[in-house]
Amino acid sequence: MRRNGPTTRPGRPGSGGSSGCGRSRRFDVLVAGAGPAGCAAALPLVRAGASVVLVSPRTSPDWRVGESLAPTARPLLERLGALDGLADDGHAPCYGNQAAWGQDALTAVDHGLGPYGEGWHLDRTRFDAALLEATRAGGALWHAGHVRDARRHRSRWQITTGEGDVLEASHLVDATGRAARLARRVGAGRTRSDRLIAVAALLGPPKQAARPDRTSLVQATRWGWWYTAPLPGGERVLMAMTDADLLPGVRLLDPDVWWAQAQCAGHIRERIAGREQPPRRLRVFAAGSACATPAAGPGWVAVGDAATATDPLAARGIVTALATGLVGARAILAAEGGDTDAMAAYARRMTAVHAEYLEARAAQYRREQRWDTPFWDRRH
Known part of the structure; x- marks a missing residue:
C-alpha cells in the first residue's frame, strides 16, 4: 500500500470546509x-x-443513541491512541448498570469491580x-x-x-x-432476527438541581422494556423498546402515552422525576x-x-x-x-x-x- 500523497486537507463535517479529496481520486x-x-x-x-x-x-x-460506553472499550481506545483524549473531553463517568429484570427489585453491576474500571456516559x-x-x-x-x-x-x-x-x-x-x-x-445479504424498535427522547435537566446518578437503568414491562441513562450536562436519554408491529397497540408514538407509560414504570419514574413533561418530540430507531x-x-x-x-x-x-x-x-x-x-x-x-x-x-x-x-x- 502506498503512503498518502499531497491532497487538500479535509474539513470537519458541518464546518463548511473542503471535502478533502483535492486532486486525488x-x-x-x-x-x-x-x-x-x-x-x-x-x-x-x-x-x-x-x-x-x-x-x-x-x-x-444533533444526538445519537448509544450514550453509555462500557469499560471494555478502554483497551480498544488505547490501541487507537484515543483513550487519553476521552478523559479530557467532557464525558461523565458511568459506575455501572442497574436492572429490574425478572423481578421488581433492582440488581446492579458495579464497573468498579471489573478489570477495566468505570465506563462513560458519552456526549456521543x-x-x-x-x-x-x-x-x-x-x-x-x-x-x-x-x-x-x-x-x-x-x-x-x-x-x-x-x-x-x-x-x-x-x-x-x-x-x-x-x-x-x-x-x-x-x-x-442481511439476516434479521427480530424487529425491535426504540422510541426515544432527550429529557432536559431537572428543574431543581439534584445529585446526579452515574448508572444506566433497564426496566422490563409487559410490552418490552425501558432504558435510561444520564448524559453530560444534566440531560437524560429515555427509550422505550418494543417490536415494530406492537407499536400501534401500545401507542408509544404518542408522546403523552409514551410519557404516561414511563410514569407506570416505578424505577424509571424515579429517575426522570422533576423533568419537563412530556417531551415534544420522539425519535424512532431500528434496534433489532x-x-x-x-x-x-x-x-x-x-x-x-x-x-x-x-x-x-x-x-x-x-x-x-x-x-x-x-x-x-x-x-x-x-x-x-x-x-x-x-x-x-x-x-x-x-x-x-x-x-x-x-x-x-x-x-x-x-x-x-x-x-x-x-x-x-x-x-x-
Whole structure:
C-alpha cells in the first residue's frame, strides 16, 4: 500500500470546509461511514501506510443513541491512541448498570469491580467528532457525501457518491451502520432476527438541581422494556423498546402515552422525576439484531453494525464497532500481504461472533418470565 500523497486537507463535517479529496481520486481504501467503526478501521490502515478516504455526510444528527460506553472499550481506545483524549473531553463517568429484570427489585453491576474500571456516559456527538479528528490527524482524508454505487473493475472499485463524484479504491469498508448499504450493494445479504424498535427522547435537566446518578437503568414491562441513562450536562436519554408491529397497540408514538407509560414504570419514574413533561418530540430507531451474510468478500469488509447489529440490551454497540473496525483493518492488511483467505476468515469470524451474541441474548430474555405477552413469547 502506498503512503498518502499531497491532497487538500479535509474539513470537519458541518464546518463548511473542503471535502478533502483535492486532486486525488485514487485510494488504497475507501471507508463508507465515519463513526466509531469506520474510524477504528481507518486509523490502523493509515498507520500501516495506506491511503484512506472516509466518505460521510457533512452534517450529523444533533444526538445519537448509544450514550453509555462500557469499560471494555478502554483497551480498544488505547490501541487507537484515543483513550487519553476521552478523559479530557467532557464525558461523565458511568459506575455501572442497574436492572429490574425478572423481578421488581433492582440488581446492579458495579464497573468498579471489573478489570477495566468505570465506563462513560458519552456526549456521543463529541465522541464521534473526536474520533474522526484523530483519524484525520493520523493521515486519513474525509470526503463529504455518501456512497451511491460501487462497481468492481478488475482489481479496483469504482465508487460513485450521491454528489456525482467518482472515487477509486482497492478495498472497501462498509461502516454505514444497520443499513449496511455498501455490503448489500456489492451482493451481501442481511439476516434479521427480530424487529425491535426504540422510541426515544432527550429529557432536559431537572428543574431543581439534584445529585446526579452515574448508572444506566433497564426496566422490563409487559410490552418490552425501558432504558435510561444520564448524559453530560444534566440531560437524560429515555427509550422505550418494543417490536415494530406492537407499536400501534401500545401507542408509544404518542408522546403523552409514551410519557404516561414511563410514569407506570416505578424505577424509571424515579429517575426522570422533576423533568419537563412530556417531551415534544420522539425519535424512532431500528434496534433489532441482524448480521451481514457474508460480512466480507473479495476487496471489501463490513464493520460495526453493518457486520453485526445487536440489541441495545447487550450494551455492546460501540465496543463492537471499535473491535470489528480493528479486526477488519487487519484483514485488509493481511489480504494486501498475500493472505488469500483473509476476507473469508473475517467473514467466518463475524458469523461466529454474531451466533455467540444471539445465544447470550436468548439467555438474557429467558430470565424475564413474568409476562405471557407477544413481545416476551417471541423471545422465550
